[in-house]
Structures are given as structure tokens and as C-alpha cells.
Amino acid sequence: MTCPIHDVAIIGGGASKVFGEQFDKSADDLLFEACFEALDDAGVGVEDIQAGWIGIAYPFTGLSGATMADPIKLYDIPITHTENYCCSGMDAFRNACLAVASGMYDMVMACGVEKITDQGGRGLPGLGQQHPVIFRGITAPSAFGLAFERHRKEFGLTREDLAYVAVKNHANGAAHPRAHFRREVTLEQVIKAPSISGPLGLLDCCPISDGAAALVITRRDLARKYRDDFVTVRALGLSVYSNWLPFLPDFDYLAWRPTVKAAEQAYAQAGIEDPLREIDLAEVHDCFTITEILNIEDLGFCKKGEGGKFVREGRANVDGDVAINPSGGLKCFGHPIGATGCRMVFEVMRQLQGRAEGKQREGAKIGMAHNLGGLGGTVCGIAILSSDDKHK
């Protein structure tokens, strides 16, 4: 299948120097680091960028395209702020790619940022539409954790299954110089950590992180002017479901429907029939350990109900059947909401170029970045990238 998106390439990527609690830095500082690293990586200047997209989830981080323009003085061009829950950054990347694919621009930049630690309070600040009483009490971990009892009942998912995800992702992230946490955790530590929401303990939850990431995107036929090891875009899926999941009798809590639907779109665009065999690595949304387990199933890496076993058996390790979250994922690397999508694409790009900063998936050619946002799976964005010569 030919798809206009196949004519888009990434020639540079960057991110804030580290992810995590960066009390000494502003959103501008984080964007400054990410955007200039991406421009330098591509070997281009601010003046070469014709349009920009910036993903931000929280209004307090910044509003409008000017949030991207000011820190790098990218003035007088079209810049759009995208917001789509945790897929805000992924949607910035997607729109940037579509603009290049349309032929309107030759070179654009997508970025994402979130500066959460300037706010007080525990957990994430409120997300999404608010009603004084309807849907009150929901939190991010409970929204995803509500799937646990259903999965336990239907498929026998256990507390230990969840913990294995954290152990794997911390083992990966510990090796990454930019990760929020640079340490491994044991199964026992994960299980014994205090409960945040039901079976999800402190070590099953991604941290509150600050960070930014940026990507320089151009036409595939222009990419080689800048570097030989550019990567190409093979698919951009995006699927939006509902804000009202716990009110929908047809939602069974066994699968994240947006992941299933976005994967259908992406696999069709990329011509992927057997994801487990064809995809080398995937940065998969693991805001909570249970989120990753369902996503692994929904992305078709294993059968429904076998995600826990898949991780436990090491098949998702960096040297497993498919490397799931070689960066450490949201769980260990951190999750600055609006930045995460671009950060994942940045990680996949480096993996496919063979220059991963943490653990490298050897010989990686096809990689996926997957984002799931909302209170329990409202929106999913997927990008599939390639460094295979046949796609260049």
C-alpha cells in the first residue's frame, strides 16, 4: 500500500538533557534544550523551519504556538498547539508529518513539553472535562486500574504480572542517561510498595516528570541531503473514543479500544501483517504497569489475556521477541505528558539509527511509538518508523 505519509522522514531529534523533577528549569529551558539539540542533530537552523507543532497537555505549561516560538525565537511562521491528553506530543508529530506529506512545507519541527512540578499536589493535576459531582473521585491510576478486576476475572491476571512490567522497564531505564530513574527495582520491592490505587503500588505508576522532546521532519527525497541514517515514517494512527468510559456498558475493560483501532490503522498503512515478527521494538504507553499489559495484547504482540505471561517470560525484553520500552518507558524514563509522544519517536529514531543512548535493540529496522491518553484509554496515537533501506 502506498500512503502519502511514507514520503516523510525524520532527520533530527532532541530532548531535554534529563527527564524528571527539574525544579531549576522552566518549560522554556526544557524546550530550548530539546529544540536546539534536534536542529543541531539535523544540521539545520531555526531559519530553515517553515512551520511548527507543539504538544502540551496542561494549560499551565503553556498556551498557543508562542510557547514553542519564544524559547528558540521561531517567529512569524505557523505554529499550532496540539492537545489530545497523553497523545498531545504524538499528535504534534502526526500533524507535522501530514503537513510535509501534503507538500505544503519542506521542513517542519514537532515538539512537546510539560512542566508539571511547578504545580503542587500529589499525582497529576486534574485532566479533562470537569463536573462537580459526576465522575468525581477518578484518578489516573484508578481509571486504568479499574481494568484489573475484569482482567483477573477473565484471564487470571495477577499482582505479580503487573510487577514484572516495572522490573523490566526499570532494568531498561536504569541504563538510559536521560531517564527519570536510574535504578533497577526487584519484584519484591514493587509488590511491597504502598498502594496508590488498588493493586497499583508506587512502583507500578509512572512518576511526575518534567521534560521536552523535539523532531525535525522533512520530505523523504530531501532527507539524504542532511544525513544518510534518516528514518522514514511508515504509519500514523490516531483513534479517539470517549471521555466517559466508566459509563459505557459496551466497554468491557479487557482492551483499550483506541489502541486496537489505532493499531488497525497503522498496520494497514505500514502493510504490517504480523507485528510480533515485523516490529523490532516498541515504545508502548506504560503510565501504569497494567496499561502496558493490555497494550501489548491490543497491539497484537500476543493473544488477548496473555500480556502478563508475555512480559513474565522475557519476550518483551530488549533481546526478546520484541523490545517493549527499551528506554524504560513512562514507568522509569518519565512521563512529561505533552512531551512523551515526541520523546518516544526520538527514542525509536535513535534505536533505528543504531545510536540508542540506553540499551540498544540490535539490528532494529522497524520501530513503533505508541501513546494512550485519557482516563482509561480515550485516545491513542501510533507512529511506525523505519530505517530499512527499502523504505528510503
Added chain:
Amino acid sequence: MAGIKSFGAHVPWLRLSREVIARGWGIPGAPGTVAAANFDEDSVTMAVEAALNCTEGFNPSTIGGVYFASTTAPYAEKSLASLVATVLDAPDGALTADFAVSLRASTSALLAALDAAACGKADNIVVTAGETRVAEPVTQWEQTLGDGAGALMVGEGDGVIAEFLGSYSLKDEIMFTWRRAEHDHMLREFNARMAQSMGYEKVMVRAIKGAMHKLGLAPEGIARAVFTAPDFRSHGRIAAKCGFNPAAGQVQDALFAFVGGTGAAQPLMMMANALESGLKEGDVVLLAHYADGADVLAFRVTGALAQLPPRRAVNACLASQHPLDSLARFMRNRGLTIIPPLDDFGSPVQTWRDNSQVYPLHGVRCNQCGFVRFPIDRVCGRCKARDDNTEVRLARRGRVFTFIHDNLYPAVELPTTLTVVDLEDGARIFLQMTDRVPEEVEVDMEVELTFRRLHTGDEWNHYFWKCRPVRRGGE
């Protein structure tokens, strides 16, 4: 013929043993428990519960009035009768009135309702009273006061289960117990002995005797004497002076052993308890309530009492309880600690716009495919029919589809049990769960809905529904 047509009550699930209070302060404790409102209950949520129990099986469109009585209403300025009427789904034209300040607010409301029914002004008037009085710690009152609510429906016609025979009232100006407006959160008193003997005993006996004389009744002609008291001991001193025989079952239990003194709610709760406890056609019941004076009302039970389906009232609630084993939690629930109440997002505009969803919990049913859903929206999520819905009252029972015990939401008490519930009409709803033991919550558990205070964002009380395990017992 005006009279009582139905009854209901609510006794909170939590019971604080007097032994726990005593241990907390290192003082002697009396036996028994006091009923203790949970952190999400107040006088109006309890009154709603009693009123819902009272009106079970009655079409809400027939409710002609809602009178709310309390000395512990959650607002000094704002009608709670209108709130209760809205939750009950009563018609907009129903009479609503709030009775306050005096502990006799409830009998004042009852007398007013009987007058309105007798003169044909309104039928099916729900009189409900809830009370959460706060006593000073380390006093006898602390072991005496309890929380609860009662409700009586008053009207005319065939459905009358207890015909109103007449009433007799006395005033009594005395400083017995009091709380000054804007100064006192807790009960004050000066000399209990004087108040008990010269106030309560003297005036209550005079009022009961006066009523019997006025209505031509003799003590032996009273099947059940339902008289309230400020405390357990005082109650015991009245019967003999009025010529009633407790040993023969002539005196209605005043509920001090397990519930405590419930102020304005007490006469309605005791009357509800009398009506569910062995009265038969022709029995004469005397209802007497003291507070700076006394109101005495006489009723004669009709054959309709036996036809009324069983109510959830005092007996059922007494059979369903859970020990509150911490004085600290009791004091927190009463607002006696420095722990601030939960201040979440609030919007009077949204709540007003969504009145029918928030209070009587309406959803919609699709006229095309029958899909029942909540919250109300315009396009059917199943068949995509546009704007072709009928607003419906959602079912009040269902089963837990999934749940989680959350420790992150900034609740008064952790964990917050969050549930996804499939209601009996097919609607699915997200609700917090209350009055539960976390370890006992499971998928497919049967739950019922209960009206609670969710939070106090923007300095006003946000009420909504929660679910709880079905309260069983006493059937």
C-alpha cells in the same frame, strides 16, 4: 380523614460504642452504641434516605409536599426542603417548607402537614427530619446524642394507616439545652437536674395528660405511648406518672440503647418504629415530643396499615450496622478535628443545569433502541439516533462491574472505593462506594444507591449519589 399514610427511617450504618468513647477519654462508659453519621452524611442526606424509604412504592408525581425539619440543617440560609423534594422527584408544585431552630421542628412540621391535608390543601406530604447534633467531648451528652432521620407521609383518604385524632400542645420557656446562632457548634446546658425535673418531666406529663383529657382517652386505652426524651433516664420516669405500663409493651422504646437521642428526628423515628412493630387496626397511638414545650398527637391505626408493603425503617437499619472503632474517626466525621473537608471542583451553574441528573438521578432511554444511559446526552451511543430520548429515573440497584480502592483522590477517608456499576435498567454509572468494608467488595456484588455529600468545593455542599452494599437485615 387526615392521617399518616407511610413511614420510613434511616439509622446510619456506623455505630460508635459508648465503650470506645469512654476509652478515648479515660472515663466511665455506658453500655450500647450511638448511631454515627458517616463522613459523607448530614441531616439532609439522612432525611433524604428516610424520605425515600417512606415513599417507596408511591409514584413521586403524587407527592404534594415536602417538609424538612432539623436543628442541624447544613445551611443557615437555603431551603433543604426544596433539595429533598428534588431528590424525591416531587412535582415542582409540591409544598416545600423548612422547620428549624426548635427540637420540636419535626412535630411542628407534622402538625402543619396534618392541617394542610385536613383542609385539602395538599395530599401526600412527606415530613422528614434528620439530625446530627454535636455534644461537647467528655460530657454525658457525648454518649447520649445519636444521628438519624425519620419520615412520615401525611395525607387524606383510603391510604391512611393511622388516622389523626387530634393534638394538644404546651409551651415551656426554659433554658434546657441550647446552641446560640453563630456562636455554638456544640450543645450547651446549665443545670441538667432542674431542666429534667422542672422542664421535661413536669411539662411532658402535663401535656400527655392534657391530651388524653382533651381527646377523651384513658391511659389503658392507649395501645402504644410514643414519647421522646432528652436522655435515657428521663424517659424511664414518665411512664408511671402517666399511667402507662412498660411491661405490657405499652411504651415505645426511645432508641437510646443503640441509636441515641436524635433531637428533632426522634419522634418521627419512634413513630416509624411503632408503626412497624405490631400495631393493629383500632390501636390508639399517642405521639408526644418535648422541647421547650410539648406537642402531643393522637392517632388510631386503620386496616390500611396491614396493606402497606414492608418499609425500610428503624428495625431494618438496626439490623444492618458496622462498628466505628475509633473516637478519632468519629470526631473527624463530625468536623471536630482540624482535618479540612474535601474541597473539590464546584460549579453552581453546572449543578443547576444538571439538576435532574444530580438530584433525582435521571438518565435517558433511547426511543429507537431502548439503550438507557447516563449522563444525559443527545445522540444514542448504540444506534446513533439523534435527539430521540425519554428522560427516565435510573434504577437504584445494580451490580459492581469493576472496582478499585484508590488512595490518590484527596478524600476525607482512604481508600476511596471507586466502582463501575451496572444498574438494573441497563445503565452503567461510575460511583464512589460508601458504608462498606473494603475487603468485602467484589465484582458482581449487589449494591444500592444512597444520596450523600460528595465534597464542599466552592464553599457549598455538593450532594450526589454513591453506591453501597445492599443493607440487609430486619426483613
